[in-house]
Amino acid sequence: MDITVNGQQRTVATTTSLADLLAAMNLNPQRVAVEHNGTILSQADFATTTLGDGDKLEIVSFVGGG
Amino acid sequence: MDQLIIANRPFRSRLMVGTGKFASNLEMAETIAASGAEIVTVALRRVNIDDSHDDLLNHIDRDKYLLLPNTSGARDADEAIRLARLARAAGCEPWVKLEVTPDPYYLLPDPIETLKATEVLVKDGFTVLPYINADPVLAKHLQEAGAATVMPLGAPIGTNKGIKTRDNIAIIIEQASVPVVVDAGLGAPSHAAEAMEMGADAVMVNTAISVAGDTRMMAAAFAQAVMAGRQAYLAGLGQEQHQASASSPLTGFLRD
């Protein structure tokens, strides 16, 4: 199935959880925030959140700033 | 002991520093250490999917520093609220340096959207430190809305011009019941000292440090300037004399 991550198309297996996706992307789940179809998730929910076809994800992390 | 207290939390340092615009994370980490700061600001951005990156947070000891996420990039209240909530979801304490800057040229803060966002975020349990123009009445509105500090700008961000809003900042300091943190425009340690001499509770510096030839040395210079300015304020500065001498006595009529 296809999902959109930070505006880019990505094809993933149908049973992928959010935690799986973050691992595949080499992201530390404790260092990011995820908005799943417009809803901000808590980090504790990453493992139990399964992705569906057409889902939109925004994944953000900290960068330098003033 | 002279402490800065924000939302009931004590800090020894009155210098807050930003983590933007450094050549490397290593340089950033050594510089914030040299600054003595206990509050460091960070920003939130989409992760870069194609690029494995060196995570900023690997270089900031969270036991030593309070990570203060800003909402830079937000153009209205809704965007700022979203960024603040994302920062909290990413594992930050619910503190936020609220920046709403629809003007892309000078990045001047929007007072109306900032007030709206403050009201919502305070209700949502955030400790809100809003970045504002040096407007005393806006500062009062924000204080009423529950802001933990106000952060008036000395000059537009990144301009290094110093405290161009001096008279209004003096009024804010005179009237505010929350700490006043002078933010933006401080280009030299002398500017930071000036703010502290005026009675500001703290200052926030990023660009002036991160673009210096030697960022670590500049951070130390700012730290010393902030301490010097604070001490001068506490010690009591001699007033500039506008009159050569007193006019006729005003208390001669008092007998007992």
Place this chain on the structure above:
Amino acid sequence: MSFCDIIKRYPRQQVMEQIAAASGAEVERALARERITINDLPLLLSPAALPYLEQMAQKANRITKMRFGNIVQLYTPMYLSNECSNGCKYCGFNASNRIPRTTLTLEEIKHEAQLIHDYGFRSILLLTGEHPKLADNKYLVAAVEAIKPLFASISIEVYPMETAGYAQMVAAGVDGLTVYQETYDRQLYAELHPYGKKSDYDWRLQAPDRAGAAGLRRIGIGALLGLGEFASEAFYTGLHAWYLARTYWRSQVSVSFPRIRPANGGFEPLHHISDKQLAQMVCAMRLLIPDAGLFLSTRESAELRDGLMPLGITHMSAGSCTAPGGHSHKEESTEQFTIDDDRTPEQISAVIRAKGFEAVWKDWDSAFLNADVG
């Protein structure tokens, strides 16, 4: 959050120690600051500051001129009722005192108000004893509405009300409130106010908070000088004003300096407050809150009032009489306390002019804002 929470952060013992420990050098440093802070206030009220009184006066005079110009606003009190259910030991209206009790009728109020208006006054302070049954909110609203056409500004000094009561007063056309805590010393307060609603220290202490929440434009406070120890009472008065000015920033905060005068019942001041201390307090309040209104009444002598005027006083009463109906029937009624400066309003305003100030009878008009538009 109210002033009750703030005052707890400044324990009496600690404040008195700070005042006692103040040195001349510390006073000098505080006076050198562009703006003094609440932490400097104990210094300026200390005995160590008395040798610096002239310096304080010069600075207070400069700040006052900068903020207010050379003006003094005139107002007069009008007593509506001397009925009272409280037992304040220092007050002539004390419920235990056997004095003739009067509550003016609406007709008497109008007549009295007309006389005051004819003198030239456009600012009036309505006073009652504290008897919320015989002179209640409804009575006050009727009084205010009856005299509203004659005055630009109407203030009240009555029993402390609920926030809703103050809002009712604002709606009727009141723009100012005066409420004295009398003493900020909780223990002394209890001794001096043995019965009546007034025995509730906190209820009274929070009255200015409720007035601020209700949107009164002017909030006046004060301690009755001569009850508690001078410097600490002055400190808490300043702290209270400072807190109110920050919190209810849409309202103008003012401080009065009522020194105990002889009253029926023969109460002697518990502490002697000297003229110099009074001047010291006036100057310290001005230095702490540059924008505060500072009120001086006819309790003080003509000479002292004239001398204190340039030190920061912005409002003075004139032509005062402290008994209900006293403007209509001089020397007949029973007073709350005796006045000292008994010059006529014309005489006082002439002295004000001679001192280089302008006597102002009216500085704004609430009717302009309250007018029905459309």
